[in-house]
Amino acid sequence: MKPKQYYFFTKPQHRRQQITFAMSSDEDFSLVIPPTTEETLESIKALINNNKKKHEQLILDQEELIARRNDQQEMAEQFRQRSVKLNQKIKEDQRSYEEQMENDKAKIKLGQQEASDLTEQILQVKEALEEEKDRNHHLKQQNDVFSAVPERKVVFNGLTGKDTQEFDMETNIVYPMEGGTAFITFEEEVVASKILKMQKHAVKVGTSCKFTVEARPVHLMLPQLVEINSEVSSHHILISRLPKMKIEPLLNKLEIHFSKTKHGGGEVEKCEMLPDSWTVALTFVKNDIAKGLIVTENHDVKLQEKMQRVRVTPFLNGKITNLVTKMTACPRTLLLTGIPTIMDRETLQDELQIHFQKSCHGGGEIVAFVYNPLGQHTSAVFGGPPKNTDKETE
Template structure:
């Protein structure tokens, strides 16, 4: 409670005694003393006590105000400290949220990358699946073809052996070797003879009367296949016709071409019709690609042959394609190349003279299987083929 302004400045009022001096004209005066005040000493003491109590009350109120002010200051300090802590916590929460947002962005980016990788894997798997489907379809077609191969009676006359003893396939070589002028190929019956001639390198050969020439023997290298992989596929234009009766080939081909060229028989325009004599099977080629499949699915067809209906069998035709070829350089063990041969006489005579020289054992030679000479200024090619039947010899 705020004290009133008048309370702070109220003091006991002491009435003054008024003394009246009456002066006469002859300067006589008299002292007039007013009557005594009504306030007594007791009333003044009471007033002083009253004001003391008010003063004490004011001091107490002042102390209470100071305590209240201190409480307010403490509370304000507490609020300030709490505000600082809240501000720090807000900043920490903001940093935490920012870090969380960065982590979430990194996770989202990682998830997007994983999703992209998974999509690539899915595409690769789908591509592999398509390839596997195509491969399965191809194998199914091959299986259908192999199960529908034209029947042919065969008789086994060979020998049995363990698995892996035989070759996977047999292929006859037919290598064309261009010859330079003034050279000759000579093939000996024995490898040791060719080896001896090669070691001697240069040979002096007597040709004609008193004429000698010097020739050089060199190794012959051929590029031969070491591994051949062939992939087969069903032709969309060809068919094989089997179960045919024995008759003249030309009329048979004409009848088959006429029959399978008609649309009512499921055929179409025929491009080529030829006989495979080893199996008595006809290979027929259509102009369009969409005809052979329907005829193969029907399989058996009735064709008028030799004035009567004959049931023939139509199966698929396989095309082969080389998918892998590995070659190697191979030295001919019995064939040598003779170089440096001059043109000093006719071809046949000079070839005979050279062959006679290298057949003689005194010159380190031996039995000659083949000899081919190419004079200077001429172009000749030697053909290297497989070994003859029932022999292991090379042929040119």
């Protein structure tokens, strides 16, 4: 068998060495190195040893690389496990976060409901406060209203009534009279009722004149209930406790006094006397003056050459809020119609009054008699009952 030739190359500075391997049937492998003059066996051994070291170093490097690979694999496994745990932790945190979000949403919803309930309660409290404020304002106005009534001397008569705040008002009803009619008021109701039942009455005037009048009932629309919403005016004051003197000088003195700022007053727009109560109503131009004067209440004013202490109280503006009326027949007053104009007014009125006073004609004592001739226009005024009686004054 022809031996194969193999060539080994070492470092570049060495030249090529030719090594011949001979294969025979007796040996599997044989190395034949032809001797050369340039290379010796020692150099070849050194080369082999060098290669062995390199081989050992490669094995060591390979083992180190394997160890590093194992370390890397172990580290990768640890990272993988940590990644799994982190993923699980993230999922758990996500679930916890979602649960927390749901809980927070529920708390927010509950808080919103509580806030809504609180807002509603606040509104209710505000409404209650407003109602209480309005009620207090109303009570204060009522107190001002009753404190504004001019002072009058009163006596307790031993009578009791309902615990209500009322005003006494005098009724004045204006009734237009047609021509040829008369109003007649009897002292007793029974007389008026008898005259009304007879209806037609023949009245004789003188010796030859006679005419017929008809008696009719008088119906009046009377108030049964009057509710007035009163409030204190910011421009007006009432001045009471005034001495009796001429009205014109009194009004001038009061206007001059209360128009001065040193007395707490201001520009006066109007000053007028209320003769039924001997009280003066004073109107200011500005609306911030009356209140200060009312708070002071008592004021010293020079009247009749000396200082007089007068009282200043609020002025009330009233508005009717409820009015209930009823048609009522006057029990003692009748209307006579069909009266002709046959003589002068006073004479004919006297003749009619004499006729209806006689008991033979069914009449009786007459309290009032008013006659309106044909072609004339007048009005009768019906007032309230006189004090301490149950009879009306017409």
